[in-house]
Amino acid sequence: METQVRAEDRIAQAIEKTKDPALARELLREVRRLAEKFLEAHGRPAAFMEVCGSHTHALAEFGIKYALRDVLKLLSGPGCPVCVTDQQEIDAMIALADGEDRIITTFGDMLRVPGSRGSLMKVKAEGRADVRVVYSPSDAVEIAQRHPDKQVIFLGVGFETTIPVLAAAVYEAESLGLENFSMWMSGKLVEPIVRYLLDTGETHIDAFILPGHVATILGRKGFLWLAEEYGVNGVISGFEMNEILSSLYILLDLVLKGKAEIVNNYPYVVREEGNPGAWKLAEKYFMPVDMAWREIDVIPKSGMGFRPEYAHFDAKKRFPVTVGKPKPTACRCGEVIRGLIEPEECPLFGKACTPAHPIGPCMVSSEGACAAHYKYLRQ
């Protein structure tokens, strides 16, 4: 039977885990002091959104979210690539798997995401499809080399960090002259979704904890528009306890001073310019395309798809599938990823929907908010 860990114990464990626990305690005290100051000045807690699933998990695992719950609103945003994938697209991926001539390759989390007709795991278990989990897209290229009689399709989901890795696999397949490798490209871009959230204004957000991994590609420069055009603060953060606490401290300090800045609090990993070389490779094969997000509909130029000259690698073109509109479910992942509700506000949370029997991607994915809350924040 699963043992439930109290959030208070998590705080203690997390503080012990860091290299400098005394600093962690001090930072937590300082963050709380500033958060209380904001609460007093504005009559409401400051609301910060993280747009990286790893931050969502770190905030829950280290007990930071729980420790500050009464003074600071920490919202989980659209930072998990599996969670933001549109339901209809999930259905299309599952339909794509049907067919004896092909091998579907994917990252592990995609396997368990429920669609309207089961999941990739279900079609695999029923022997209806050859679905294989790989650790990198280049493993899929290797499978294509070993199976020249089969079409090997990789399901490419991910943000700016992953998109160059997907491009590297296409480059590899192109260099090898493989004709039996293609990719179902569903890359997503951070800027359009953050703009969408700010433009719709359906969630009040005072500042963003910006994704450290994505920033390695985009650099601090890639987020300046947030402060310059929207007057909203952002801090690029690492993932350790003290890194996150110091990032919260920086954001609170900025919002209290009424400043709008983008601070790089992960300087030993993130450069001002990011990694233009990696992005150049991504742009060789892919270009911005309109993309549907889970329960958000289509956001113009918010995804990356194949350039027309590389259509022979584009599984969407080579193996078109038609699926109807998915049946509405009671899953509220769409609201979770937009910061409208906390996972616990979904009536299925912890009852019909658990990591063992997930109803939606936010409970399936290792980066999903529902999974993080279930594991670390359940009362």
Ligand code: SF4
């Ligand atoms: S608890 Fe389950 S059903 Fe509810 S929003 Fe999360 S993943 Fe969806």
